[in-house]
Amino acid sequence: MKLLALRRLFRIQRVIVRYRLDDLLLALPLPWGLRLLLRLLPWRWLPRRTLEMPRGERLRRSLEELGPVFIKFGQILSTRRDLLPGDIADELARLQDRVPPFPAAQAIALIEQQLGAPLARLFTRFDPQPLASASVAQVHAAQLKSGEDVVVKVVRPGLEPVIRQDMAWLFLLARLAERLSRDARRLRPVEVVSDYQKTILDELDLLREAANATQLRRNFEGSTLLYVPQVYWDWCRPQVMVMERIYGIPVTDLAALRDQGTDLRKLAERGVEIFFTQVFRDSFFHADMHPGNVFVSTRTPHDPQYIGIDCGIIGSLTAEDQDYLARNLLAFFKRDYRKVAQLHIDSGWVPPDTPLNDFEAAIRTVCEPIFEKPLKDISFGQVLLRLFQTARRFNMEVQPQLVLLQKTLLNIEGLGRQLYPDLDLWVTAKPFLERWMRERISPLRLLRNLHQQAEQVPQLTRKAERALERIAQGGAQPAAKRHPWPERLLGAVLLLGAASLGVHPDPQTWPAWSMLAGGLYLILRR
Template sequence: MGSWWSIRYIRRRQEIVGTFMRHGLGYLLQRFGLAGTMQLSTRQLMNGSYEAAEYLLADNLRQAMVELGPTFIKLGQMLSTRPDMLPPPYIEALETLQDKVEPLPYELVLKQLINEIGHPELVFEEFDPQPLAAASIGQVHRARLKSGEEVIIKIQRPGIEKKVESDLEILKRLARISEKRSNEARRIGIAAMIEEYSRLLLRELDYAREARNTERVYNNFKDDTRVVIPQVYWEYTTPRVLTQEFIAGVKLSDIEEIDRRGWSRRKISRLGTEVFLSQILLHGFFQADPHPGNMLVVDEDKIAFIDFGEIGYLTERRLIYLGELLLSLNKGDIYKAMATLQDIGIIDKLTDTDDFYEDFVDLVKNVSSTSIGNLDMRKIRKDYLELAYRYQLRMPAYLTALMKALITVEGVGKKLDPDFNFSEVARPLAMKVYTERMKPANAYKYFQGKYYQDVRPLRKIPSHLNALLNTAEEGRLTINMKIEFTGKTNRKLTQLASRVSASLIITGVLIGSALIIQTNHSAEVEKYAYLGVIGFGMALILLVVFFLASLRS
């Protein structure tokens, strides 16, 4: 299996390793126990990798990910949500990853359309062969249906699934090797992380899933006249082609065009923020990667959201935890805030809570000493990333995506209106949500959920305890223990086993040579007796060398 893997993927594996080396990132391979995957000549390039400035290496990592294609671009975007793995400069660099590429030749676009929904001349009244945008996974074209509706068609690149699956196989294998050789990789759980990443990326390749996401958001806002969500045309949608309504609008970042049309920037910034917060607080289903390109201004009273390939999901429990955390921070109740962090799963039993408490207090004081309107969200986020890396806090992906989304929305709001106050928009909506959740029907629903999740399972404790005692009484109780050694201890044990083996071999040669020398031989055998003397002498020399080496170590 190992040799087949090496032969099948050797060229791509060498390309991956070579790309990392060219960008001065060999130290990362060494850090995660993958130095053995490099050729000897390549390993020499690792010298000096540690010397470069951290921000420069972070940008090099971003460039390497772009060069290696869609699988690694998406991996980089996912790593940007893991501040426990990488220092803040790396997180910030990976968040800027974009995958703009040259458009597909029209012949390949045509072939993909024919395979999925039929020839464009039979399906559309008009089809623009020039794409509106192109990325490494797919590209977007504009068209008009026979029935007259203006649509956009998102077309997946032919063969991208096989390429991504091949890269994922390589990553999975490297992750397993890494966990065998690196304690840090085992601590992070890199193999499980890559498995989860593979699952998410393969889901993202399914355009039918993106269509379902879009339809869900469409239904969430169907009664809100301020919001426009594109309608999906299912008869022209497959896992590789997505057809949805074309929405004419101005990008939220196109301030010049907004001003030219005489629209109020302040009004638009408040509207965009309020609607996006509604996705989070009211529906718990939001764009995980919002940017000015997928938020369009239809007019100053109406805003559109497009592109729901990446979605964040907040359950009722997650929303309550977030509410408790924000409320405790607002009141300066550090202990309650830390307890909520434990409930969320950010702090675990391995975290040094005393040291963390001191740093967390500093962060909270920094927030509470600044007036709400003047909060620097980017500075707060930078402090939080440094804290997460220092204590290796496992931030849930939904929480990191949420913070990134909120900072993006706040940044767009301030660009439109320098006096924009995020809290002025957020506070009334948060109070509305809080009041809604305190209604008897919703409170009953919450406590009912808590009962089934936390209280009802306690009924099984007596029966489980009885079964445990019976098993122990009958002598059938077994305890499984798993002992893991550090890398240093493993090396010492291997060294010890090697020395024991060497000493046994040397002893055997000494005894065998002595027997050859001492035993009476026939005349024919006698002439080879000198071999015993040579063997005895060599064994004696090896014994002295072995003894001196043991003393030095």
């Protein structure tokens, strides 16, 4: 294993030398010790031919040559335009998932090994020529014995050892960066690499992707917005997945979409609606919505429907992140910069000692010039990026759970503007967010959440009773002889707590509602 890791390291080194990546590092404001180390690298003393490629192209080509881990890492890095020069970010955005296919014989052998039967017994027809080939897997067209047209997705053989070796080296570089640079510590590279490792290893498990696809299909069952192909679970294994074959138009084929009379404006607006529905209604969003994974149905061009495939990367947010994100966006729409600044502090996205007035002024400086332009000329994704750049001055830490969200939002915006350049993303998004916030404080939602909180009260009460008994009786008196005063006292304390916090129909006051319910339960129980 160590020998393989060393071989991999030498290959990485060869790519670094070939594309002069050490020159890119020396162009950065690195600590003097690291700069000296780079200057002393042996190959820098050897004659080298001149490369005419721009630095961004050199970086992109090196990542493509190094394989799936580096390709996907470059794709994720390309979404952090607040951290990268524009020319490098533009080149990284060109990274493609398409790679040369592996031999059909290997794919067939793996399918037969995973499904435990010869190919002829599994399928009526199987096309050895892959429909598509990506960095992690490739897909083949087939037909089940029952007559359904399907696609068979197969993981590339031997990927996991290479991925784990590459991740080990990425962790080493991330830890080194944290030691050498204060800015790097703010960016939390080890945590970002850790999240990335989980994401790419999850992609190797096609049972997880099948489960994601099934859940996403269930979330949009009967919807005219998005169709997700059916998964055939009887033919799914960790390295093989069989699902319904879809027939649609690639979303980037604008000529074909126009030829069939597709309402491109509605199509673009529905892309935005799908994104916000997944993020805020379901907290379960497709986080790999590059054009290769998006098709458009041919059935109802006047009422267009998306088709989504490849659910290997799924993102989600906690209820707290959902709430803070929605409030930030709505405050931004209303030009309430003070609230945007306060929400960043409350959420922990910037340090608690951040000067509120200074932070508000910095956000206003970024946003006000934008609002002087027509809304259709404003890039929503770029606005978010500029806000992140401003927050960087105030030591805003990277939020790894939001990296996938930002990547997906930029993909959706870019896709929407390609389909319909006059797309007004703000006008499309704002009503959805306002409706979502209203529903969060609707009487029905309040009652449902109060009921969920109340269901936990008896369990919390039993724990509190046992604790108070031990305090009041020193642990000597048996539980059967306890007096009722401890629970009455606890109930009174909970009621006082609820009164001090204030109980009103706001999502942030659930602790007060919980205290109120618990206090009444303890005082009134017999």
